């Protein structure tokens with residue numbers, strides 16, 4: 001019997017450049033059995049492929065990238081086969097049909113050459129940990145954790161701030177229903193805190209990730225709180241005792257207020273425990289951490305915070321380790337839910353962002369929130385008077401070639417929300433929104449926008465070119481209204497900048513520790529933009545929420561729940577079957593160790609001087625294959641077969 | 652083009668015009684009403700949507716100065732194309748009334764109204780010329796004319812002192 005070739009037209013994707021008829025006749029005159037089809041991935045073609053394999057010893061499928069359908073073809077083809085990529089690597093990148101046809105011929109001949117050298121890889125089974133590490137305790141991490149716990153997995157939530165809850169704890173209302181954000185997130189927090197199989201690690205960061213899909217090892221650092229959380233009841237007495245001068249901008253209020261060196265992250269923090277910040281501490285009691293001070297009576301002197309604490313949770317004489325506590329957890333799967341940050345207003349020299357009355361969208365959320373600096377009353381930050389006019393400026397740092405080219409997706413809607421909350425509570429305040437386009441797709445969102453217009457919010461299409469501070473503390477807005485075609489100007493008491501949603505470098509670093517890709521917008525990249533939107537390039541690692549790109553709560557929860565299901569279907573089988581593509585021939589190996597130091601995935605270890613590849617960590621990159629001086633490494637489908645393929649190309 | 656000063660607003664303007672002309676804040680400035688308006692198409696300066704935006708921005712001075720409501724020929728095509736259920740036609744008429752109330756209507760309309768009051772016609776019928784041309788005389792009988800005058804005296808035209 002002989003070798004065969006099955007060419008796919010891919011509709012016209014391949015055939016509009018590659019002359020399939022000519023290609024067929026060339027390859028037939030080479031002596032191969034050749035067939036073609038409009039769509040080889042169709043059900044109709046499946047039967048033809050099944051018939052075809054009976055006529056040949058092995059064959060080449062000349063179609064699209066093996067990324068797309070290799071798994072599908074492997075599911076029913078029993079004879080050896082090689083996929084040659086005529087689409088991404090031939091018809092798409094070339095304009096000249098003549099050239100493309102010639103290249104297609106060469107690629108197929110190379111594929112035929114490779115065919116004789118591929119072997120079927122052996123398989124091994126590996127057991128998987130039945131636990132999941134969820135990194136980030138915002139609404140994405142929390143909803144996914146609840147789902148996973150219901151499915152019976154042990155869940156670790158790893159949250160870097162001292163409280164879980166994420167951004168929603170900062171908001172008053174959330175669109176589209178304008179329901180209470182705290183109520184939404186608080187009930188979910190109660191649920192995770194009550195779940196027996198969910199362990200919450202707050203004030204904790206990821207140090208290192210090792211292991212492999214199904215068996216990840218995650219080294220964590222619980223930062224030092226300098227308060228014994230076993231004893232702390234969250235009564236807040238230490239905060240009252242801590243002097244006002246020991247202050248730094250509050251993280252929870254996004255810098256609108258100050259917090260002290262002793263603080264509880266937020267009024268609805270979970271867990272509600274105090275944290276001591278040594279950098280803000282002014283050492284008012286003249287007793288450095290780790291030292292003692294005895295009174296003349298011989299009794300221990302207590303600093304104001306120590307004295308205030310009714311449970312003795314604060315002990316400055318204790319030698320606390322500033323590095324905190326490093327520990328390791330194991331997880332079969334990892335879910336990244338690290339959320340986002342908004343760009344700080346200082347990033348924009350074109351607006352007088354140093355002024356207290358120029359705020360970001362998140363700061364405006366705090367101003368409107370009942371847990372915020374003014375208890376939810378709308379007051380101008382500088383004067384604490386009621387404003388007469390407020391100006392919202394959209395797309396600050398988004399859709400702007402100087403900063404981010406993408407749309408932050410939630411700003412149009414949250415500006416409308418904030419404007420509505422202002423107008424509903426104070427109809428006399430003049431509210432302006434300056435936009436480039438209003439983007440309100442999604443359930444109930446257009447109707448939300450229409451309602452905002454009905455409330456008399458003045459919506460102006462056009463950018464603001466300048467915001468000038470006036471002597472009376474107000475701001476002069478110079479903008480443009482493309483509806484009338486005129487420049488506009490007016491005075492406002494406050495300006496809200498809808499600054500771009502972005503992922504911080506520190507969070508990208510966490511993703512890099514897992515060898516995940518970062519997309520061109522700076523968010524963690526999903527495996528496929530349409531079909532695998534919460535999977536990543538690494539099996540067993542999933543994404544949920546804004547870590548993958550800006551999205552609202554509806555979309556975040558949708559993705560979190562889907563990701564939880566995927567985690568469960570990944571771990572659900574309890575074990576995983578893996579192809580062993582790369583192996584080391586112990587007979588040939590001289591033990592030089594080159595492979596061990598060159599493997600980027602640390603997949604090769606040597607016990608008793610004989611290196612061995614862990615098939616689960618190995619990503620089949622082939623580096624060990626190419627560095628081994630005595631050619632002791634063998635790869636089932638990529639080693640020798642690729643060499644032969646290259647030889648075929650040269651011929 | 653000149654800069655619109657949005658501080659110079661009359662916060663009651665929108666409500667005042669909506670009372671007569673109906674819902675207006677829903678206008679999304681799509682321009683559909685302008686695209687089919689025969690007056691706009693034939694080249695007159697008839698920027699309907701601009702007018703609506705000025706009302707939304709509560710800019711009374713600009714709204715009062717605008718002449719375009721008076722060019723509307725009441726074909727009502729705009730009413731059928733608006734995707735937001737705004738009734739542009741009724742807004743033009745609300746604007747006519749609003750402008751008149753403040754004596755901001757074009758003066759020529761006073762002559763027209765007075766002519767109707769006096770003769771029952773928009774312009775004075777020139778019966779002497781018609782006689783020369785052997786055309787029948789145009790004239791309303793006193794009874795019909797009284798009826799018209801009564802209607803007009805009952806309207807705001809009297810309050811405004813136009814008749």
Ligand SMILES: Cc1cc2nc3c(=O)[nH]c(=O)nc-3n(C[C@H](O)[C@H](O)[C@H](O)COP(=O)(O)OP(=O)(O)OC[C@H]3O[C@@H](n4cnc5c(N)ncnc54)[C@H](O)[C@@H]3O)c2cc1C
Pocket residue numbers: 135136137138139140141158159160161163164165166167168171173174175176204205206337338339340341342361362365410414417501506507510544545546547551552553554556
């Ligand atoms: C001003 C503003 C208003 C908004 N209003 C609305 C609205 O009304 N309705 C709506 O649907 N959407 C709204 N959104 C969008 C909404 O905030 C997001 O959809 C939602 O918060 C996304 O949830 P998340 O869990 O992905 O991220 P987050 O809420 O940001 O939570 C992420 C969590 O991960 C933690 N974390 C970050 N990095 C690490 C790390 N390295 N290690 C461990 N933990 C980490 C964070 O501390 C945080 O707790 C608004 C957005 C903005 C900017």
Ligand code: SF4
Pocket residue numbers: 227231232233234235236237238239273274308309310311312313314
């Ligand atoms: S005083 Fe003690 S118990 Fe109270 S919040 Fe501070 S550390 Fe916790």
Ligand code: SF4
Pocket residue numbers: 584588589590591592593594595596611627628629630631632633
């Ligand atoms: S590089 Fe080759 S010879 Fe050297 S240790 Fe690895 S497998 Fe053995």
Ligand code: SF4
Pocket residue numbers: 677678679680681682683684685700703732733734735736737739
């Ligand atoms: S058609 Fe309606 S919505 Fe569009 S500009 Fe005219 S009035 Fe406004």
